[in-house]
Amino acid sequence: MGLAAISCKTPVFSKAEKALINEGSAETAFRILQVTDKQDAVLLRTPCTGLNRFADDPTLGRLVARMTTTLLTGNGVGIAAPQVGISRNIFLFMRLDLPGEPIVTAINPRIVNHPDTTICFERDGCLSIPHFQGNSIRYPWVEVEYYNEKGELIRERLEGYSRHDTFTSIIFQHEYDHLQGILFTDKLCEE
Numbered sequence: 309m310g311l312a313a314i315s316c317k318t319p320v321f322s323k324a325e326k327a328l329i330n331e332g333s334a335e336t337a338f339r340i341l342q343v344t345d346k347q348d349a350v351l352l353r354t355p356c357t358g359l360n361r362f363a364d365d366p367t368l369g370r371l372v373a374r375m376t377t378t379l380l381t382g383n384g385v386g387i388a389a390p391q392v393g394i395s396r397n398i399f400l401f402m403r404l405d406l407p408g409e410p411i412v413t414a415i416n417p418r419i420v421n422h423p424d425t426t427i428c429f430e431r432d433g434c435l436s437i438p439h440f441q442g443n444s445i446r447y448p449w450v451e452v453e454y455y456n457e458k459g460e461l462i463r464e465r466l467e468g469y470s471r472h473d474t475f476t477s478i479i480f481q482h483e484y485d486h487l488q489g490i491l492f493t494d495k496l497c498e499e
């Protein structure tokens with residue numbers, strides 16, 4: 309009883325997170341943390357925590373809008389909240405496999421199934437790692453679960469793992485790793 313009352317009042321974001329998110333308008337890009345900066349690197353390596361009771365939270369709306377602006381400004385195909393200084397389980401990924409290539413928000417995402425085999429994805433790159441591309445070990449497909457901004461649970465299988473075709477499944481895996489403090493440079497294929 310007491311616990312329920314407390315959790316209802318628990319804010320989605322901390323004061324410090326709210327301050328950072330509301331520092332700019334929806335059209336204001338965040339500064340993207342860089343692994344070459346010592347303080348940034350610590351945050352990029354910190355595992356994130358989940359979001360609770362986030363549906364229709366205005367701060368979440370602002371975060372997603374600003375992350376979208378940041379992604380488009382940086383010409384990326386995915387961005388995770390820790391890359392903009394918010395250590396929470398949320399990222400955006402571009403659906404290269406869908407018409408119009410929409411940017412989709414994934415909250416509290418999980419990889420629930422994948423094949424035993426891996427492939428070597430060509431020229432992985434990251435907005436937080438300047439001037440470096442490398443081939444990374446990835447699954448060719450993943451079955452995933454995540455919540456959208458409305459709080460609806462989505463479960464789907466993501467395919468595509470080639471630069472020559474689409475690589476939606478790779479984007480999801482790359483962004484999901486960010487939430488665990490893992491960077492693609494940890495997963496380079498042996499040449």
Ligand SMILES: [Zn+2]
Pocket residue numbers: 433434435436482486
């Ligand atoms: Zn990245």
